[in-house]
Amino acid sequence: MLDIMxxxxxSLFDQLEAMHRTLARSFGNEGGPGAIRPVTQGSxxxxxxxxxxxxxxxxxxxxxxxxASIDVTVERGILKISGSRESGIPRAESRTQVYANERxxxxxxxxxxxxxxxxxxxxxxxxxxxxxxxxxxxxxxxxPQRIAVQ
Amino acid sequence: xSDRNEISRNNAAPANERxxxxxxxxxxxxxxxxxxxxxxxxxxxxxxxxxxxxTLTVEGALDLDLPQDMRAVWAEVQVPKFRRVFTLSRELxxxxxxxxxxxxxxxxxxxxxxxxxxxxxxxxxx
Numbered sequence: 106m107l108d109i110m111x112x113x114x115x116s117l118f119d120q121l122e123a124m125h126r127t128l129a130r131s132f133g134n135e136g137g138p139g140a141i142r143p144v145t146q147g148s149x150x151x152x153x154x155x156x157x158x159x160x161x162x163x164x165x166x167x168x169x170x171x172x173a174s175i176d177v178t179v180e181r182g183i184l185k186i187s188g189s190r191e192s193g194i195p196r197a198e199s200r201t202q203v204y205a206n207e208r209x210x211x212x213x214x215x216x217x218x219x220x221x222x223x224x225x226x227x228x229x230x231x232x233x234x235x236x237x238x239x240x241x242x243x244x245x246x247x248x249p250q251r252i253a254v255q
Numbered sequence: 256x257s258d259r260n261e262i263s264r265n266n267a268a269p270a271n272e273r274x275x276x277x278x279x280x281x282x283x284x285x286x287x288x289x290x291x292x293x294x295x296x297x298x299x300x301x302x303x304x305x306x307x308x309x310t311l312t313v314e315g316a317l318d319l320d321l322p323q324d325m326r327a328v329w330a331e332v333q334v335p336k337f338r339r340v341f342t343l344s345r346e347l348x349x350x351x352x353x354x355x356x357x358x359x360x361x362x363x364x365x366x367x368x369x370x371x372x373x374x375x376x377x378x379x380x381x
Contacts, residue, residue: 151332155325162325166295166332168359193280193291200285207278208293235295235359236319
């Protein structure tokens with residue numbers, strides 16, 4: 106703890122952040138393997154993934170974006186959602202006082218590993234009420250084939 | 256304006272049903288205060304902004320139109336409800352509050368009473 110304070114003397118919040126990250130590393134994961142693209146707590150946007158018989162549904166909770174500026178790509182089985190969000194706070198006006206700045210801003214990237222049966226040629230994305238919904242069709246399960254015996 | 260968490264009421268519900276406080280940006284200029292709140296998945300019908308005396312309550316319910324047979328695989332957002340309560344200060348003009356919801360972002364404008372706007376006081380020489 107003492108060395109954290111020595112290397113980051115600038116702000117109390119930086120120290121708390123660094124301590125939080127150290128603790129998360131010691132106690133997070135709990136022995137199990139983590140995703141190869143780890144996501145720190147409180148990433149933006151938050152993501153929910155659900156599966157139906159025919160599709161994988163990915164919901165990214167990203168309010169306040171311009172739909173045209175969100176990048177959704179699928180490459181080698183990875184669905185990547187990226188973009189950037191501007192701060193809602195007007196910049197550098199002399200008479201503006203900021204009391205809270207909790208909303209994340211800046212560039213964001215979320216990567217989701219798609220299952221083997223995902224049909225990446227059939228991907229659909231919609232942005233509504235600040236939620237980006239990406240639907241990836243799943244390949245039909247192979248029908249069992251009966252082979253005639255000669 | 257201060258943020259008040261209703262601790263006793265919220266703790267009565269189990270953790271996975273307690274509404275989540277939306278992330279907010281709050282800034283003040285000479286004419287009033289602006290509050291921006293991230294409430295993704297909330298449409299106008301499911302948004303409730305109430306003023307009760309000096310208490311401003313912002314509540315919203317998420318509606319994602321989920322397919323019936325969907326099984327959750329990964330859920331970072333687990334509670335489909337937002338709620339945050341604020342105590343307003345007296346110089347804000349409650350009658351002229353404006354609210355706007357676009358793409359899941361609530362924009363609340365709380366103008367100050369006309370008499371509360373900053374005035375420069377002339378100093379006269381005695």
